[in-house]
Amino acid sequence: MSTTTRTAVAPLTIEDAEALIEAARTAAEAAGVAAAVTVLDAGGHLLAFRRDDRAVLIAGETSTRKAYTALQLNSPTADLVEAVQPGGIFHSLTTALDRPLLFIAGGVPVHRDGQLIGAVGVGGGAPQQDHGFATGAVASLV
Template sequence: MRGSVTVLDAGGHLLGFRRDDAAVLISGETSTRKAYTALQLDTPTADLVELVRPDGLFHTLPTALDRPLLFLAGGVPLHRDGRLIGAIGFGGGAPEQDHRIVTAAIAEADLA
């Protein structure tokens, strides 16, 4: 999968970013926003998609902040010993593919 990956610490600071040379340019932005959204709401972005539909609880939230959130699958918060330590986001594929890539990476790194 050609794409971008972003890793943030618990404060939302960039720890790591990598974009494949052949990835679409926007994948860098989407991976970062997905990680930021997962971090801010401490929830995988795949679980938040329904909340921004027109009748959803967070319908206006994605654009109400200085740094917009992105409610597409592919962002997952990271926990260690029950504590939020950061988040990872991937962009470049279909949202479901991005989510699978992130969850596989988390499992491989033993952060699940």
């Protein structure tokens, strides 16, 4: 019988979360977008949140739901948009669960050493802008 040893992966820290917020916020600001950014840990708990004073109020809710969806499905929300369309594999998922899922681009899972450790969500811009801000933030995390 073989035993596989799994090395522990450092969880997403508040320092990581703040770096993700800053990277996404800086990118959004450079693009002229007033955004909200949410960072969740692997358990779906809020680690950090920031909403630009000029962002529409709903941006806070959408950023959180995008992060939650990316975390739960371990996939960028941009990659899931087609799956919830009529005939898609997740078509009924949006109404089947009593969870805050949102299938709009802007949510991205965060991995460390191949393991899911959290997610970031951005709301406030066009979906592809939000996706770019979130993806850029995750890519900047060292």
